[in-house]
Amino acid sequence: MGIEQIIFIVLSAIAIAAALGVILSKNPVNSVLCMITCFVAIAGHYIMLNAQFLFVVHLIVYTGAIMVLFLFVLMMMNLNAEIEPQKRNWLKYAGAISGGALLLVLVAALREASLPAIQTSSASDIGLISNLGKTLFTSYVVPFELSSVLFLSAMVGAVVIGKK
Amino acid sequence: MQTLTNRAKQVDRRPMTFMEKLYLPAILKGMGITLSHIFKKKATVNYPEEKRPFSPVFRGLHILNRDEEGRERCTACGLCAVACPAEAITMEAAERLPGEEHLYREEKYAARYEINMLRCIFCGFCEEACPKQAIYMSETFAPANYQRKGFIYGKEDLLIPDPKHPITVKK
Amino acid sequence: MTALHIVIDWTFVIEKLLLISAVLGISLLIAMYSTWGERKVAAWIQDRRGPNRAGPMGLLQPLADGGKLFFKEEIIPATANRFLFVLGPSMAMLTACLTSAVIPWGDMLTIAGKEVSLQIADVNIGVLWIMAVVGMGVYGIMIGGWASNNKFSLMAACRGASQVISYELPMGLALIALFMISGSLSLKDIVEQQRNGVWFVLLQPIGFLIFLICAFAECNRTPFDLPEAENELNGGYHLEYSSMKLGFYLFAEYINMFISSALMSTLYFGGYSFPYMDSLGLSPNTLTILGICALFIKTFIFIFIFMWVRWTIPRFRYDQLMKLGWKVLIPLALVNMLATGAVILFRQG
Secondary structure, eight states: OOHHHHHHHHHHHHHHHHHHHHHHOSSHHHHHHHHHHHHHHHHHHHHHTTOHHHHHHHIIIIIIIIHHHHHHHHHHHTOOSTTOOOOOHHHHHHHHHHHHHHHHHHHHHHHHOOOOOOOOGGGOOTTSHHHHHHHHHHTTHHHHHHHHHHHHHHHHHHHHHHHO | OOOSSTTOOOOOOSOOOHHHHHOHHHHHHHHHHHHHHHTSOOOOOOTTTSOOOOOTTOOOSEEEOBOTTSOBOOOOOOHHHHHOTTOOEEEEEEEOOTTOTTTBSSSEEEEEEEEETTTOOOOOHHHHHOTTSOEEEOSOOOOOOSSGGGGEEOHHHHBOOOSSSOOOOOO | OOOOOOOOOHHHHHHHHHHHHHHHHHHHHHHHHHHHHHHHHHHHHTTOOOOOSSSGGGTTHHHHHHHHHHHSOOOOOTTSOHHHHHHHHHHHHHHHHHGGGGOOOSSEEEETTEEEESSSOOOTTHHHHHHHHHHHHHHHHHHHHHHTTOHHHHHHHHHHHHHHHHHHHHHHHHHHHHHHHHOOOOHHHHHHHHHHSOOHHHHOHHHHHHHHHHHHHHTTOTTSOGGGOTTTSTTGGGTTOOHHHHHHHHHHHHHHHHHHHHHHHHHHSOTTOOTTGGGSOOOHHHHHHHHHHHHHHHHHHHHHHHHHHHTTSOOOOHHHHHHIIIIIIHHHHHHHHHHHHHHHHHHHO
């Protein structure tokens, strides 16, 4: 067992425990904090895969921005266990059915999938920023440009709404 | 409207120009002003080491004066207490007994003479009212104390020490 | 079970551990003396003398303040969430200290024939790491403010969160323009390029200005200190904090200030390089030490500017803050980015 495996196991344990915490915690703020922990652990996995750029973008975008907004909204609404409304019965059934359907899809998809042999992490340099940039701007330039236009329009939209 | 002074300034309500909207020139100007203050003379006085000089007419703590032979000048006439706008002065008179002529100048003297320094407004009326030049205001001020009773100054605090008959002051 | 294949280069580990402790120690020391400097600068600007009783020129004042904070009674409000209440200042301190990892404090130092890099981690994502940590830094404020169970703290937490997110965008956009010139995200590369060329502030004046303003906002310093607005929010997110937990929050602010000053010197003012350093004909070790001094002088100048601005400019109103961030800085940063790209394209072809 190499040091990489030990780190992998520790990170995975943290990620799974935190993910369980997200679902099981009664307090929504605790859920969000567990989710942040989970994201940080997953970011650690990116480091293990030598994907430093993905690691840092994951931290910036998910942990640094999106989860802050989640937390922000939850804090503003100040939800806690006492004032949680009673769920209707049909809502529970709907949840169970849709969750089961998702599970079915996942199982069906995974059953057919064959796991490719895991590359040793140091051999792959695709996650490094220059290689990633070259790939993005050559092979995947159209999706990249499309998504950037999407983001730009969102940003312009925010400014326009702000101007009103 | 008639202005009282010629210093009144009309408020400029024109819309801001582009340079003003940038704010940066104004900020830099302000920073220049604050920077120039760094090199100005400091207004602070390092108190215990250096003291601000009092003006000659400063009215500080009271003292009860003695005459040339070291006798108390105060005759407990009560004019200072009457003059006091803050009613800070109380006194009790007593008659001079034979053999006490070296202590008190007149036949009547103040057995008890108290000034409440918390009430005193240091106006100096007592000094002006005194017909015997017995009470004067010195150039110090009342030091801090932990209790209110510490601010009621009795004769032992107010009387200037007698050069001829040194007495140990008990407090 | 075969033998563990853990091969660790112990000299490397010890070298890095020493470097980490040195950098942490220096940041803490500088943060400590920033509190003293802050009070001195404030006093001088207001024609006062500032602390001068504890030690010569009041130099022992930070120790006295720290000791006082340590011995103060620690109060956790009864309705507060205890775990999160303690987590808040810890997060603030942690994120403040994490950023120093990627800043190159100096060039190579040759000790006993071994080259030692004065940078904890020369990763090729250096600047992004700082952005990530700064983004995480807001959790300290948010968690602490929410866990206090106080409406003023909560308002401050919300202000802090929206402010940091809003100003991260123009900061990132300003940095993109810088990366277009440098072609690298590694801070070491950026410094080396400035050593051989010109300081990037000459190429990116607008970018630097945007970065400076955003750095003020990210550090919650005046004029952007809305999260701790003491006159309308009673101290904001650290309203309920006492003792060393309050000290941690205040300390984290000063560490942030130090790190962002060091970052600005590194990104725009040549870091550890100084003009004509390669034409002096000195030995590499001397040059490295001079370079460290140069970096620290630049950093101290920026710390002074932080304080100078704080005691000059009043605080923004909240709507003004948002207006500046979204309607002025972001469009300006976008234009700056496009102009930089256009110039680079023009010069290439």
